[in-house]
Amino acid sequence: xxxSAPPRLLxxxxxxxxxxxxxxxxxxxxxxxxxxxxxxxxALLGLNILTGYNGQISLGHGAFYAxxxxxxxxxxxxxxVPYWVTVPxxxxxxxxxxxxxxxxxxxxxxxxxxxxxxxxxxxxxxLLKYKPxxxxxxxxxGIVIVKPDPPWxxxxxxxxWLYYFTLAIAIAMFVLGANLLRGRxxxxxxxxxxxxxxxxxxxxxxxxxxxxxxxxxxxxxxxxGALGAIAVQFVAPDSFTILLSISLFVGIVVGGLxxxxxxxFGALFIEFVPxxxxxxxxxxxxxxYGVFLIGLIFLMPMGxxxxxxxxxxxxxxxxxxxxxxxxxx
Amino acid sequence: xxxxxxxxxxxLATGGIYASVALALVMIYQATQLVNFAQGEMxxxxxxxxxxxxxxxxxxxxxxFLTVGISFVMGAAIQYFVLQRIRGQPVLxxxxxFIGLLVIFNSLAGWIFTSTIQVFPSPFPAESPFGQHYISxxxxxxxxxxxxxxxxxxxFFRFTSLGLAMRAAAQNPVSSRLVGIRVGQMLALGWGLAAxxxxxxxxxxxxxxxxxxxxxxGILLYAFAGALLGGIDSPGGAVFGGFLVGVLxxxxxxxxxxNELKLVVALVVIVGVLLLxxxxxxxxxxxxxx
Numbered sequence: 001x002x003x004s005a006p007p008r009l010l011x012x013x014x015x016x017x018x019x020x021x022x023x024x025x026x027x028x029x030x031x032x033x034x035x036x037x038x039x040x041x042x043a044l045l046g047l048n049i050l051t052g053y054n055g056q057i058s059l060g061h062g063a064f065y066a067x068x069x070x071x072x073x074x075x076x077x078x079x080x081v082p083y084w085v086t087v088p089x090x091x092x093x094x095x096x097x098x099x100x101x102x103x104x105x106x107x108x109x110x111x112x113x114x115x116x117x118x119x120x121x122x123x124x125x126x127l128l129k130y131k132p133x134x135x136x137x138x139x140x141x142g143i144v145i146v147k148p149d150p151p152w153x154x155x156x157x158x159x160x161w162l163y164y165f166t167l168a169i170a171i172a173m174f175v176l177g178a179n180l181l182r183g184r185x186x187x188x189x190x191x192x193x194x195x196x197x198x199x200x201x202x203x204x205x206x207x208x209x210x211x212x213x214x215x216x217x218x219x220x221x222x223x224x225g226a227l228g229a230i231a232v233q234f235v236a237p238d239s240f241t242i243l244l245s246i247s248l249f250v251g252i253v254v255g256g257l258x259x260x261x262x263x264x265f266g267a268l269f270i271e272f273v274p275x276x277x278x279x280x281x282x283x284x285x286x287x288x289y290g291v292f293l294i295g296l297i298f299l300m301p302m303g304x305x306x307x308x309x310x311x312x313x314x315x316x317x318x319x320x321x322x323x324x325x326x327x328x329x
Numbered sequence: 330x331x332x333x334x335x336x337x338x339x340x341l342a343t344g345g346i347y348a349s350v351a352l353a354l355v356m357i358y359q360a361t362q363l364v365n366f367a368q369g370e371m372x373x374x375x376x377x378x379x380x381x382x383x384x385x386x387x388x389x390x391x392x393x394f395l396t397v398g399i400s401f402v403m404g405a406a407i408q409y410f411v412l413q414r415i416r417g418q419p420v421l422x423x424x425x426x427f428i429g430l431l432v433i434f435n436s437l438a439g440w441i442f443t444s445t446i447q448v449f450p451s452p453f454p455a456e457s458p459f460g461q462h463y464i465s466x467x468x469x470x471x472x473x474x475x476x477x478x479x480x481x482x483x484x485f486f487r488f489t490s491l492g493l494a495m496r497a498a499a500q501n502p503v504s505s506r507l508v509g510i511r512v513g514q515m516l517a518l519g520w521g522l523a524a525x526x527x528x529x530x531x532x533x534x535x536x537x538x539x540x541x542x543x544x545x546x547g548i549l550l551y552a553f554a555g556a557l558l559g560g561i562d563s564p565g566g567a568v569f570g571g572f573l574v575g576v577l578x579x580x581x582x583x584x585x586x587x588n589e590l591k592l593v594v595a596l597v598v599i600v601g602v603l604l605l606x607x608x609x610x611x612x613x614x615x616x617x618x619x
Binding site: 051055057059104107108110111112114115116118119120122123126127130242243246249250253257286287289290291292293294296297298 | 415430440546550590
C-alpha cells in the first residue's frame with residue numbers, strides 16, 4: 001500500500017512557522033548554520049529533479065554549485081553588483097551551462113553519465129585555479145566578499161537578514177519545484193526515468209526534457225551556490241572539490257530520492273552530521289557518510305522522507321483501527 | 330626535440346600506471362558490467378598497507394607481495410559481502426554503494442594510517458640506467474612491472490581453465506552455472522584480481538606522486554579516460570588507451586595547456602570519446618534490443 005502523506009498543515013505549514021521563528025531564539029552561529037541548511041536544501045532539490053525524478057545520475061553537481069558561487073562572488077567583488085542581483089544571474093548562467101552540458105549527456109546513460117559528471121566534478125577546482133582567469137577568480141586565494149546589511153533600517157542583525165533572504169528564496173524555489181514536478185513536465189520526467197521507450201512512444205520529446213531537466217537542476221544548484229557564497233563570505237577553488245559533489249549526492253540519497261521534502265532532511269544531514277562526527281575524528285565524517293550510504297541502500301533504500309511517511313501511515317492506521325475495534329466489541 | 334622525447338618517455342611511464350588501473354576497471358566491467366568508482370581508493374589503501382609494512386622494517390619485495398595478497402582478499406571480500414547482496418538493483422543503488430566504498434576507504438586510510446603526505450620508497454636505483462637521462466630507473470622499472478603484469482594476466486585468461494571459467498561466468502552467468510561453474514566465486518575472484526592489479530599500480534605510482542589519501546583521484550580519472558579510449562570491454566584496448574592517455578597528458582601538459590589543466594584533459598578525453606565513439610577504439614559496439 002502506498003503510504004499516505006501527513007496533512008499539509010503539518011508537513012508544510014509547521015516547518016515554515018518554525019523556520020520563521022528560529023532566528024529569534026538562536027545564536028548568530030546557529031543562524032548561519034541554518035542558512036546553510038536552506039542553501040543545501042535548494043541544491044538538493046535541484047539534484048533530485050535530475051537524479052531522483054529523471055534518473056540521470058550526476059556526481060558532479062558541486063561544479064554547478066561552484067559556478068553559482070563564483071558568479072556571485074565575482075559580480076559582487078569585481079563589479080560592485082548588489083548581492084540580490086547576483087542570485088538570479090547565477091541561476092540563469094547555470095541554467096545555460098547545465099543545458100549545454102546536458103546535450104552531450106543525452107548520449108550517456110547510467111554509469112557512463114555518472115562517470116562523465118564525476119570527471120566534471122574532479123576537474124572543476126583546476127579550472128577555477130586556471131591562471132588566465134585569475135584577474136576575476138583570484139586564483140588559489142579565492143575571493144572574500146562582504147556580508148550584506150539589512151535594508152530599510154530593519155531591526156535585525158545581518159545574519160538574521162541573510163537567513164530570511166535565503167528562506168524567502170528557498171520557499172519560492174520549492175513552490176516552483178513542487179508545481180513543476182506535479183504537472184506535465186514532472187510526469188514526463190518520471191516517465192522518461194521509468195521507461196524511456198514507452199515515454200518516447202507516448203510522444204514525449206525525451207531529448208528535450210532530459211536536457212531541460214539538466215538545465216533546471218543546474219539552475220537550482222547555481223542559485224544555492226550564489227546564496228552559499230554570500231553566506232560564507234568567501235569562495236576558493238578548494239571549497240568545491242569532488243567531496244562537495246559527493247556530499248550533495250549523499251544528501252539526496254539520505255533524504256529520499258524523488259521526494260521534495262527529502263531535500264530538507266538531506267540538507268540537515270550534510271550540514272550537521274559532519275560536525276558531530278568531527279568530534280570523534282577528523283576523517284570520521286566521510287567514513288560515516290560511507291557507512292550511511294551503504295547501510296541505507298541495504299535497509300532503507302527510499303531515504304528518511306519515505307521512512308517518515310511510512311511511520312505516519314502506521315500511526316494513522318492504528319488511530320483509525322482503535323475506534324473500529326471498540327465498536328466491534 | 331630532446332625535451333619532446335623525454336616527455337614522451339615520462340608519459341609512457343605514467344601511462345603504464347594508468348594502463349594497469351584501466352585494466353583493473355575493465356576486468357571488473359567484464360565480470361559484472363559495472364564501473365568501480367572505488368578502484369582508485371582501494372589501490373591507495375593497499376599502498377598504505379605496503380607503506381606501513383615498509384615502515385616496520387620489512388624488506389620491500391616481501392611487503393610488495395604481501396600487499397598484493399592482502400588486496401586480493403580485500404577485493405574478493407567486498408564482492409562477497411557487499412556487492413553480492415545488491416545484484417540486480419538499479420544502477421543508482423550501485424553507484425551509491427561505490428561512492429560509499431570510495432569515501433570509506435578514503436577516510437579509513439587517513440584514520441588508520443595518516444593523512445599527511447608521505448614519501449613512498451622505490452625499489453629501483455636512484456640514478457638513471459644505461460647512461461641516458463630521458464627516463465629514470467623508477468619510471469623504467471614501473472613500465473616493466475606493468476608490462477609483466479599485463480602479460481601474466483593475459484596468459485591467465487587465455488591459457489588456464491580457471492581463466493576460461495571466469496570469462497564464461499562474465500559473459501553468460503546462466504549457462505556457466507549450468508555447466509558447473511560457481512559464478513559467485515568467479516566474480517569474487519575477478520574483484521580480487523582487480524584489487525591486486527590496482528595495488529601494484531598504487532605501489533608503482535606512489536614514489537612519483539607521493540602517498541596521501543587523495544593520490545589516486547586524478548589517476549582514476551586518467552585510467553577511466555584510458556579505458557574508455559581503448560574500449561571499456563577490451564583489456565588490450567584499455568592498456569593501449571592507458572599508455573596513450575599518459576603520453577597525451579604529458580605532451581599537452583608540457584606544451585599546450587600547462588600543468589594546471591591536466592585533469593581537464595582527462596575530462597575532455599572522457600566526454601569526447603563518449604560523444605564521438607562510445608565503444609572506444611577496440612571495443613565492440615553494444616546493440617540493445619528494444
